[in-house]
Amino acid sequence: MGRFILKRVVLVIPVLIGVTLLTFMMVHLVPGDPIVVMLGDRATAENVERLRREFGFDRPLYVQYLDYVWSALQGDLGSSIRTRQPVLDEVLRVFPSTLKLTAAAVLVATVVGVSAGMLAATAKHRIVDFLTMALVLVGISTPTFFSSLLLILLFSLKLDLLPVAAGSGIKPLILPSVALAAPAAAVLARVTRSSLLEELRKDYVRTAYAKGLKDRTVMTVHVLKNALIPVVTIIGLQVGGLMAGAVIVESVFARPGIGRFAVTSINARDLPAIQGIALVAALIYVTVNLLVDILYGFIDPRIKYR
């Protein structure tokens, strides 16, 4: 197990180098100049050329990239061109907010998704099953932007129960996390349902029933544990989706976060910031999936790591 984890951690390094290289290339392949964005209507030729020189954009691309990697290896992700603040500071400033939102959304998605999946599976082909699956369809098909606005209209404006925008405490977190969790919950409900149905057909379930165990015991003690293995994988993969969804949810609910920071940085062609965000996002994605892999071992002892 220890060797497995070590191997996976070491593998993160080439992943991160790949991410920086790809981001660097993408940002330079897409037209746009951070200096022009920064200067807006005051982008005279003289101003643009001066700042390109001062920021070192007049150097060859490979020199800029190697310089970036060398600094990054020493723990310096550079300074944002837009805000002139160290990128790490900027990311850390907004990251807790995204972490809170994503964690709340994972919680909502898991509780709602798994419960709905179980409900549908136990009531297979009955009205509850159809209704749940219809709701799932709505959850998957409704764009987050739209559902966010609907939630605001209903719960903030009409019912006056929850605030529109960010603030302290749990209340401002409810609407954004529900909006963000909806598509993920829908996916989880479907996966849980099909996984449970598959398990229910297996011999050990028949044996359990033959031994006279009750429905609830069969479901919770035997079936659920096995059925949850693919569900845990999906939760891990959904984290990526949730972080992407955070871009929209954070904008609509005027919440700070890494998603909004990413959009602003991309629009400003703020390369150091984009690189920093990509690195952090990649790191989170890899870490979450590593954790999921480790979790497997506990959920299903048949899985061995080498």
Add this chain to the structure above:
Amino acid sequence: MSLRDSISGTSLRSLMGARLTRRSMLVRAGALGAGMALAAPLLAACGGDDDDDAPTATSAPAAPTATTGGAAEPTATTGGAAEPTATTGSVAQATPTIAPPPPTPTPGGATAEVGGTWRLVLGQEPDTLDAHKTGAYVSGVVHRYIGDTLIHKSPQGEILPALAESYEVTEDGLTWTFILKDGIKFHDGAVCDANAVKACYDRALDPEIKSAVTIGQLGPIESITALDDKTIEFKHTTSNAVFFDNMAHPVCSVLNAEAAAAAGDAYGRNPVLTGPWKFVSWEAGVEIVMERNPDYAWSPQYAGHEGPPYIQDLIIKIFPETATAVTALEAGEVDQIEINQADIQRIKDTGKYETIEFFRPGATFMEFNVSRPPFDDINIRKAFNHIFDREAILDAALEGYGRLLYSVLPQSIWGWWPGSVDYAYKMDHDKALEYFAASGWTKEGDKIVKDGQQFKCTFTTISGNQAQSNGSQVIQAQLRSFGIEMEIKTTDFTTVISDLKAGNYEVSYIGYAYASPDIVFIWFHSSNIGTGLTLSQNNSPELDALIDESRSNPDLDRRLELYMEIQKWITDNAIHVPLYEASTTYGLQPRIAGHLVHPDGHLHLLDAYITDL
């Protein structure tokens, strides 16, 4: 033009006129400043003299006869923008030189009291609050509340002393001297004297700072010298007529260079300036909090009252989505928003909010790339100018929240040529066909063709811009019914700008937001082709010469004439199709009075107070 503008205009012209010596200019300036409040009614009575040399709308040379036929053009209102006048004056006077604007009537007749919180929404978060490192409009808005410039544009559009109590300029326009008011202090308690002001601008010039816009605003600086505690002198290597406009820009706010040096990179999030509100905190992506500066005793000359502002706390909320901002206004979470066009009527209909519609200086065009076919042909460009029913484009793009544009400068910028209303091209399809024919294109059936090929072009537009999305469809439909096939190409703003700069386009939907007529330099001077914003790729020594003189000649009359000639040249050469000026509408909770919209587009709150304390 208002009487007050004429008076101030005359004052500056006489100050800058070549007939005066430096000494007599100083004497006159002092006398004028001291006597202005008293003199105004007197001058009003003998206003005839003034009118002789005032650069009024009618003083422009008669416009050439307008082109024939076409849809009737609406009358444009004249005198939309006040002249960038200059006066000298003293804040020590009990009465401000310029009368304060009448306070907004309040329900219940509330009086000004100190206290309360006003929460205003910005759609974007400032990049940094380091004035020297930002070029962002939103950062400028915050600086209007926490900072001061040496001179300042009043809500009436006049440029008046602010931190400076007076200033002088030599006849050659090379040396500008500002005398500071007494007792100015930074928010951290440090004294803001001439040395502090010098340190501030020296910092902007330091290459290590990588100044975004400020360094350009300062112009060709030779030296900045603190002559004594109160006097600071800027020497330029060449005459710099736009220095005056430039120094009133928020990026030239006087910051505490010592505090900035001590804070390093962190200064951008902990600014120390001299303004009516102090910076308190900035929660990333959420809000910027400011509190009333109780020591503020150097309010600008145009303020309705002396001393600190009335509103205790100003909070800027960041809402990237306009739909959410409107909901937040309706839910009572914020007090001031810019209303999305789609919601303006609905918000007005509720009758619950105060709405203010105004024009933020700026303009939108169909800009031609004159360096490559098909729009390198002036006949084609002129033909295009005769094709459009611009009212229909305005209605579609802005749902009526705007007005037609007639030249490169909008009515909201000083320098706008009123004659351009008549001089602009009118919709006239016969004329358009004549111009096409002059270049070998004829109408066959319902198509404009040459050598059997229909006229086609690509229109570059910006994604995520509803006005452009609506407007470009109407433009496309009007061209199609005329016989031209136009493809709409839509990409994100940064990509579009990059393509346009490189001349990699045919015709584009583009505009600017800028409060000074010097935009003609940025937008049309050949030195800005490629890296700058001369997107049309137009390279004309004749136009360059006009622009160069408009930037160096300190004589306001001559500058006004030059701007007229520049607008005429651009129209004659049909570099673009002027489309419209968009209006902005503020929605406010009706619990404020004494506020008004500043010409730069932010809400002027120095005299404002909360009515439901």
